[in-house]
Amino acid sequence: MTTTSPATNDTATERSLPVVPHWIDGGEYPSRSGRTAPVFDPALGVETKRVALADGDDIAAAVASATAAFPAWAETSLAKRQGILFKFRELLDARKGELAEIITSEHGKVLSDALGEISRGQEVVEFATGIAHHLKGEYSEQVSTGVDVYSIRQPLGVVAVISPFNFPAMVPAWFFPIAIATGNTVVLKPSEKDPSAALWLAALWKEAGLPDGVFTVLNGDKEAVDGLLTHPDVAAVSFVGSTPIARYVYETGTAHGKRVQALGGAKNHMLVLPDADLDLTADSAINAGFGSAGERCMAISVVVAVEPVADELVAKIRERMAGLRVGDGRSACDIGPLVTGQHRDRVASYIDVAAEDGATVVVDGRDVNPDGDANGFWLGPTLLDRVPTTSRAYTEEIFGPVLSVVRVGSYEEGVALINAGAFGNGTAIFTNDGGAARRFQREVQVGMIGVNVPIPVPVATFSFGGWKDSLFGDTKAHGAEGVRFYTQLKAITSRWLDPSHGGIELGFPQNR
Ligand code: NAD
Numbered sequence: 303m304t305t306t307s308p309a310t311n312d313t314a315t316e317r318s319l320p321v322v323p324h325w326i327d328g329g330e331y332p333s334r335s336g337r338t339a340p341v342f343d344p345a346l347g348v349e350t351k352r353v354a355l356a357d358g359d360d361i362a363a364a365v366a367s368a369t370a371a372f373p374a375w376a377e378t379s380l381a382k383r384q385g386i387l388f389k390f391r392e393l394l395d396a397r398k399g400e401l402a403e404i405i406t407s408e409h410g411k412v413l414s415d416a417l418g419e420i421s422r423g424q425e426v427v428e429f430a431t432g433i434a435h436h437l438k439g440e441y442s443e444q445v446s447t448g449v450d451v452y453s454i455r456q457p458l459g460v461v462a463v464i465s466p467f468n469f470p471a472m473v474p475a476w477f478f479p480i481a482i483a484t485g486n487t488v489v490l491k492p493s494e495k496d497p498s499a500a501l502w503l504a505a506l507w508k509e510a511g512l513p514d515g516v517f518t519v520l521n522g523d524k525e526a527v528d529g530l531l532t533h534p535d536v537a538a539v540s541f542v543g544s545t546p547i548a549r550y551v552y553e554t555g556t557a558h559g560k561r562v563q564a565l566g567g568a569k570n571h572m573l574v575l576p577d578a579d580l581d582l583t584a585d586s587a588i589n590a591g592f593g594s595a596g597e598r599c600m601a602i603s604v605v606v607a608v609e610p611v612a613d614e615l616v617a618k619i620r621e622r623m624a625g626l627r628v629g630d631g632r633s634a635c636d637i638g639p640l641v642t643g644q645h646r647d648r649v650a651s652y653i654d655v656a657a658e659d660g661a662t663v664v665v666d667g668r669d670v671n672p673d674g675d676a677n678g679f680w681l682g683p684t685l686l687d688r689v690p691t692t693s694r695a696y697t698e699e700i701f702g703p704v705l706s707v708v709r710v711g712s713y714e715e716g717v718a719l720i721n722a723g724a725f726g727n728g729t730a731i732f733t734n735d736g737g738a739a740r741r742f743q744r745e746v747q748v749g750m751i752g753v754n755v756p757i758p759v760p761v762a763t764f765s766f767g768g769w770k771d772s773l774f775g776d777t778k779a780h781g782a783e784g785v786r787f788y789t790q791l792k793a794i795t796s797r798w799l800d801p802s803h804g805g806i807e808l809g810f811p812q813n814r
Contacts, residue, residue: 319351319352320352322352322353322497322498324354324364324518324521325501325517325518325519326363326364326518327367328513329514333355333356333360334359335355335359336357337355339494341494341495341496341497341498343407344408344409344640344641344642345410345631345638345639345674347643347679350408353497353521356520356526358529360520360522361529361530365489365533366535368460369460372460372486375482375485375513376485380437383433384432384434384483387431388431389511390427390507390510390512391424391427393506394420394424394506398420398424399417401471401502402417404499408498408499409495409496409597410640411594411638412631412634412635412636412637412638415638422472422759423473423475424475425762426476426762426784428762429480429762429763429781430483433480433483433484433785437455437484437789439452439453439454441453446811446813446814449797450796450797451793451794452794453791453792453793455484455785455792456792457788458537458789459538460535461481461536461540462488462530462531462536462540463488463491464540465490465492466493466543466544467493467495468599468701469598470493470497470498470500471503473542474490474492475503476542476766477780477784478517481540482516486538487515489518491519491520491526495641496641504517504518504519531555531560537561539560540562541563541565542564543567545725545771548564548565548566548567548773549564549566551564552564552774562774562775563767563774563776564773564774564775565768566774567772568699568768569697569699569724570603570604570727570730571602571603571719571723571729572586572590572602572604572605572729572732572756573606573729573730573732574605574606574611574615574731574733575608575713575732576608576609576610576611577735579734580614582754584619586754586756587602587605587615587705587756588619588626589757590730592626592636592683593757595639595681596701596705597640599728600727600728602730602757603704603706604689605619605706606720608710608711608712609709609711612687612709616664623665623683623685626683629673630673630674630678633674637682637683639672639674639678639681640679643679646680649681649704650667652700652702653667653684655693656686659690659692659694660688661688661689661706662688663686665683665685666682666684667681681703682703684703684704684705685705686704687707688707689707696708697723717742717745720746721747723770725768726747726748726768726770727772728748728752728757728758729746729748730751730752731743739754748768749768749772749773762780764780764781765780765781765783
């Protein structure tokens with residue numbers, strides 16, 4: 303079993319591996335920090351490259367380039383910005399296969415799933431091609447005699463995007479198309495576990511005609527994140543990752559005067575009512591529990607079965623699990639490896655935790671026979687039944703192919719359980735009762751809800767984000783909220799003089 307090794311660059315092996323650089327001023331920018339971290343091919347279980355870890359000089363160079371590019375980009379007409387976005391969209395659509403292969407080689411997810419995440423990111427690019435429409439302000443004529451008031455939205459400056467490993471293309475694409483379209487310049491700090499997608503996207507922006515410095519990639523770890531959070535020239539930060547880091551990023555960024563949206567972890571429940579179609583429900587539990595090896599913030603990790611359906615539902619899920627193929631994401635399997643050996647071991651440890659706490663291990667993914675290299679970071683789909691809600695296997699985010707079943711006696715008990723949790727990212731109800739579904743959407747304290755839809759990721763015209771410990775800040779990603787996050791509002795009160803104007807009046811302006 304291979305695990306991640308600490309950041310260093312001393313050994314001969316490390317020196318012989320290619321190093322993923324930064325992208326600054328429109329080109330690759332080798333780090334001078336001397337620090338690197340390993341990047342693995344998870345299906346082979348081997349380190350295939352290193353990634354540069356930025357130091358203070360790299361951070362300064364990245365932000366300086368983005369700062370220098372800002373005035374001209376903010377001044378560029380909406381028509382010209384949209385033209386570049388259209389070109390970027392066309393290039394991405396034509397060449398997404400290349401990007402999918404890069405994602406699979408560093409993340410491990412199967413190729414079809416990598417293509418899926420690119421398509422969802424492309425949706426946001428398409429939304430941003432209409433930015434002239436989304437930026438339209440408001441206008442009120444004659445609010446006072448001869449006076450009109452209107453509003454405009456202007457860009458913030460340099461914005462940082464800090465992203466997690468599990469969607470190396472889609473999560474950055476939730477943010478950068480809108481940030482760029484609204485006239486900001488972007489510094490993307492991708493996950494150090496799968497950094498190459500960001501470099502590929504940077505080269506694509508250049509090909510699409512984006513001026514140098516408008517899109518920058520700064521690779522790194524905590525040092526890079528802290529450098530961006532405290533840099534006086536960074537105006538705003540969009541973060542996605544685990545809850546403890548999201549909270550830290552929100553607190554540190556706002557303490558340094560920045561606008562911050564920080565999306566955190568999740569523990570998503572699927573509530574199954576007795577009248578649900580159990581075949582649809584079992585299929586959905588499989589798709590949402592084990593797709594991308596459960597490394598999705600919108601994965602379903604808990605099935606809450608309202609009795610008497612649990613026995614039948616567990617049997618149907620188990621039956622379907624027998625047909626799932628775990629293996630190399632490049633070979634038409636259903637489920638790829640986990641991202642690192644260390645993460646695989648952590649996820650697997652929850653199976654013991656659940657068993658020790660009294661859960662029934664219905665299917666143990668540690669027994670998997672993968673269609674791939676023996677050294678890959680494999681863990682097969684795992685099903686745990688009767689998981690006690692006091693167990694860490696229930697309360698903590700596992701972020702792997704481990705699906706828990708909790709049995710409850712009523713709809714009310716199920717909703718109370720969901721609402722008692724710390725997270726509020728996504729949830730779903732499976733039922734044929736429209737009234738129950740409507741009640742659920744009103745009562746459940748979660749940001750994104752599916753009705754007979756297991757992974758309710760909103761389309762790009764709506765906004766993505768959870769409640770409670772799943773989102774720090776008050777603005778979600780993309781859609782109208784994304785446009786608001788990356789712009790600041792001005793209200794203009796104007797009067798064009800006519801021959802009747804004049805006269806001194808020191809009282810507070812009133813409408814007449
Ligand atoms: P992570 O929190 O470990 O890392 C996210 C980013 O933070 C990375 O760029 C990383 O370099 C940086 N980082 C890590 N440790 C840091 C530290 N101590 N100080 C400053 N920066 C640090 O998350 P991950 O493991 O890459 O991604 C998985 C997590 O992301 C899961 O918890 C998942 O639920 C969450 N996620 C949430 C959403 C959402 O929309 N809410 C979407 C995708 C993933």
